Amino acid sequence: xxxxxxxxxxxxxxxxxxxxxxxxxxxxxxxxxxxxxxxxxxxxxxxxxxxxxxxxxxxxxxxxxxxxxxxxxxxxxxxxxxxxxxxxxxxxxxxxxxxxxxxxxxxxxxxxxxxxxxxxxxxxxxxxxxxxxxxxxxxxxxxxxxxxxxxxxxxxxxxxxxxxxxxxxxxxxxxxxxxxxxxxxxxxxxxxxxxxxxxxxxxxxxxxxxxxxxxxxxxxxxxxxxxxxxxxxxxxxxxxxxxxxxxxxxxxxxxxxxxxxxxxxxxxxxxxxxxxxxxxxxxxxxxxxxxxxxxxxxxxxxxxxxxxxxxxxxxxxxxxxxxxxxxxxx
Ligand code: GCU
Numbered sequence: 001x002x003x004x005x006x007x008x009x010x011x012x013x014x015x016x017x018x019x020x021x022x023x024x025x026x027x028x029x030x031x032x033x034x035x036x037x038x039x040x041x042x043x044x045x046x047x048x049x050x051x052x053x054x055x056x057x058x059x060x061x062x063x064x065x066x067x068x069x070x071x072x073x074x075x076x077x078x079x080x081x082x083x084x085x086x087x088x089x090x091x092x093x094x095x096x097x098x099x100x101x102x103x104x105x106x107x108x109x110x111x112x113x114x115x116x117x118x119x120x121x122x123x124x125x126x127x128x129x130x131x132x133x134x135x136x137x138x139x140x141x142x143x144x145x146x147x148x149x150x151x152x153x154x155x156x157x158x159x160x161x162x163x164x165x166x167x168x169x170x171x172x173x174x175x176x177x178x179x180x181x182x183x184x185x186x187x188x189x190x191x192x193x194x195x196x197x198x199x200x201x202x203x204x205x206x207x208x209x210x211x212x213x214x215x216x217x218x219x220x221x222x223x224x225x226x227x228x229x230x231x232x233x234x235x236x237x238x239x240x241x242x243x244x245x246x247x248x249x250x251x252x253x254x255x256x257x258x259x260x261x262x263x264x265x266x267x268x269x270x271x272x273x274x275x276x277x278x279x280x281x282x283x284x285x286x287x288x289x290x291x292x293x294x295x296x297x298x299x300x301x302x303x304x305x306x307x308x309x310x311x312x313x314x315x316x317x318x319x320x321x322x323x324x325x326x327x328x329x330x
Contacts, residue, residue, distance in 0.1 A: 033089035034078040036070040046270035074194030083139035085246030095174035103134035110305040117330035141243040143263035150233035155209030160230040172210040218281035230293040
């Protein structure tokens, strides 16, 4: 609690300092950017790519100062700070945004996308644009979606092949009602917590498992602490790059155009990095001797998720959005 208060105080102080520095004429603009993944992770690399592009396009006027590896805190906290203007840019998963921007919930729904190509086509089209635009009334500017792959369940105890195997197991989820509902529907005990606390909780036994994509399971070394990985691929909730609206409104329209352009330009680069990294992480995890369950009964996992659809796709608006997503062809 004290640590958290100190961090928030330090960030607000840093913002004030940067705001004063940036108000001086002809000073380069410095955008403080939060990223909870390490330096070599595809989203972090995509932001670095974007930073280079921005510096070039703005002739050194706009700079990104990247705080990777969760230095600025967990996503729930950094999101609050971004809304307040204490952080300028933030790359997060959409799950912790579900309660802030209701339009994002649809993209966390279980077994929504048929493939990576389907997901990318949805995000690249009008639906993706509409969801990015929905951030603004909540104090955030949606700049671009990044891939976050398919998430699967891992645990410290045993192979999971059917929902029944999960009964009573404490599975860490992101801070999102849909994630809680998904684990409830599968019969597990959902335990919401920040990404940064998962490793320690696996070691201490306060949780039995978690769920994530191949690269995150690898970079966090969760695969060593929880060496049973079941390829449930139950959701493909994307990541998103956001800007604080507070800060956005202080930029000139030309600076805004450059930022949007550089963010969009980083997407194809990110996707290439993502595909390669997923393959590398998969190989590394298999080589480490993790038990991978690929032949599980996916249909049973899908069927068990029906209550999540009943709960979250409950209005005509959500039903028609779901219909539109399902009809998108890659
Ligand atoms: C993914 C995502 C992170 C998120 C993490 C989580 O790895 O890229 O942004 O924090 O999932 O499970 O919390």
